[in-house]
Amino acid sequence: MPEVQTLLAGLAFGESPRWHEDRLWFSNWGMQEIVAVNLAGKSEVMVRVPTTIPFCIDWLPDGRLLVVSGREGLLLRREPTGELVTHATLSNLGSIWNEIVVDGRGNIYVNGGGFGAPGIIAVVTNNGLVRQVATGLEFPNGMAITPDNKTLLVADSHTSQLLAFNIDEDASLSNQRVWARIEGFAPDGICLDTEGAVWFGDVPNKCCVRVRKGGEILQKIQLDRGCFACMLGGIDAQMLFMMAAEWHGFEHMDNAQRTGQVLITHAPAPGISQP
Template sequence: MSQVLVDGLGYGESARWHEGRLWLANWGTGEVLAVGLDGGREVMAAVPPDTIPFSIEWSPDGTLLVIAGSRLLRQEDDGALGTAADLSGIADLFNEIVVDPRGNTYLNGGGLDFGKPGVIAVVTPDGSAREVADGIEFGNGMAVTADGATLIVAESFACRLTAFDIGPDGGLSNRRVWADLGDGHPDGICLDAGGAVWYADVPNQRCVRVSEGGEVLQTVDLDRGAFSCMLGGPDGDTLFMLAAQWNGFENMRLTDRTGQLLTTQVQTPHAGHP
């Protein structure tokens, strides 16, 4: 049984457990929020006007990273967001971000035509950026296994989770289907210590735990679309879920604040990155 921790969000995305709080990108307000277990919220960053904080992560030194359009932003000491990398030469906009243990920052995205396949790019610790995979069918959540060896990406339009081996230089190889999800449309994802993936599903209004190969292990049904999920809490066994009524891409900035942050307890704790 899930419980509402926070109500009145825009489109909450990119749930991350960090330093004892659940962080999220609040689409429609341009804010990055941190939420305590008591429901108290704090604005941690704000993106420039007319942009959306699509996804958030942290570099190994603890610097907040935000993807907004085709720019990877980093939070400076004064709290402002500056450009860490301009990715406009790779794709028009990027959607999700994850950082591996080596400090490689992976981002997926594509063009303004959402019907065309997208890409995965990597920004390496030296600041250089390049494409490392293509043909991604609307890339969404990404996760890296605890050993840093495997990247898993949610392909929403293909209804699957796809895995890659991560090379020493940050490159990706050995592409394979990690799980065929049938009618599941994965959005945000996270890993647990049992080797399973939790994925959020907007059209099916649920969060689902699956094993490699696609076996459904657990389902949490919601009354609105699930955009992101993350395991956290003191013991890593609280599933945080971001959900909202989805009104289409054209209305991402004009939300009626149906977004919620919900929680439920699960048996298997968090693992991997984010």
């Protein structure tokens, strides 16, 4: 088993890791900031977000940063000047929003819905239209898109499943199916590798897991705290970054314990370029 090392500590709750421009970028929940850290462990606050929680991040093809302001139902965009502006409003489709992923054509997929409500996925197309493209999920979480831009994978945490959807030419989703059923696990943030396997973080089971299509567990990394998300990156795209923290509920995110960490280890296969 490869050694797990701590790259960065003292975070509130790191989420939505993305390898971008030779650094790991992530949301630091409870601190309203987007942070980037290099492989030497030197970190920098890149954006301060004046909303409740900057849930998740990704980039448009032109390089502008997107931030999901989940509780406000807003998708924010960072302009070259550094100003944060509203890219799209999602609140008319659901009360809370979570994960984001952008495909190679610039279509933006965001999931959420609301506590006690069916989980949904919305798309903000590259021409600015916003519409719902999937519903009926229990608790949609991490998402990833295959390199051919034809399949969207979604972690449905409360059903212990990874789901797959076809991405149609008009950015709609179709042919919902179970990609992997992983009984006993609660998949959270995910990433894909070049062998077609998925890594997922698991908070209640305090681990990061690599799984094959169909549900075969290929590797499990046990941690001492919950793993919220993971990402493959580094010079050879074969470094696994794990966002770990003790979790005691949203109401304790801004306490002084600061148990959030960025953990790293070597992975058996490189990651693909998209989250």
